[in-house]
Amino acid sequence: MITVTRLNGTKVTINALFIELIEEAADTVITLTTGNKLVVKEKTSELIELNQQFLQTIGLVAAAQKSE
Structure with missing residues (x-):
């Protein structure tokens, strides 16, 4: 789990395994x-x-490193 900050300043914790895409504009x-x-x-x-x-x-x- 990772904690990120929404634009309004509130913190939210999400399961990092569910991140599909990160877009930065x-x-x-x-x-x-x-x-x-x-x-x-x-x-x-x-x-x-x-x-x-x-x-x-x-x-x-x-x-992952051991399998290389």
């Missing part, structure tokens, strides 16, 4: 596999870092 839009969209303050690079940290905590990054 004037605002950053996260599209989930459910079709839901969130507009957030974080930039794409921050979201990628948060997602990588999450994947490490659940052991998916280590598992």
